[in-house]
Amino acid sequence: xxxxxxxxxxxxxxxxxxxxxxxxxxxxxxxxxxxxxxxxxxxxxxxxxxxxxxxxxxxxxxxxxxxxxxxxxxxxxxxxxxxxxxxxxx
Numbered sequence: 001x002x003x004x005x006x007x008x009x010x011x012x013x014x015x016x017x018x019x020x021x022x023x024x025x026x027x028x029x030x031x032x033x034x035x036x037x038x039x040x041x042x043x044x045x046x047x048x049x050x051x052x053x054x055x056x057x058x059x060x061x062x063x064x065x066x067x068x069x070x071x072x073x074x075x076x077x078x079x080x081x082x083x084x085x086x087x088x089x090x
Contacts, residue, residue, distance in 0.1 A: 002048065005039040013039045016051050022065065 005013070013036050017026055020043075024030045034042045065073060 001040050002043045002045050003040050004045070005043040005048070008039060008043075010036060013043070015055075016043055016048060019051050019054065020047055 008016075014026070016039075017034055017036075021034065025032060025034045027033065065076075068076070
């Protein structure tokens with residue numbers, strides 16, 4: 001849990017969700033759906049640090065994991081703290 005995410009504004013949470021995940025998780029009809037109110041349960045501190053760094057650098061191009069190589073996926077998972085050996089991985 002990333003409790004600090006509970007203090008983020010709606011626009012910050014939606015921008016993070018758009019940056020880090022496919023558009024589908026923002027659709028209430030999709031399973032899973034990432035509720036804004038539950039942001040502390042699906043935003044990680046490492047993921048948010050990456051998001052903030054990208055925002056600082058002006059590089060907020062949405063990333064679609066469907067177009068990523070396996071190397072890119074592994075690097076992303078490791079960067080946001082969900083690597084293969086991470087006990088918080090679900």
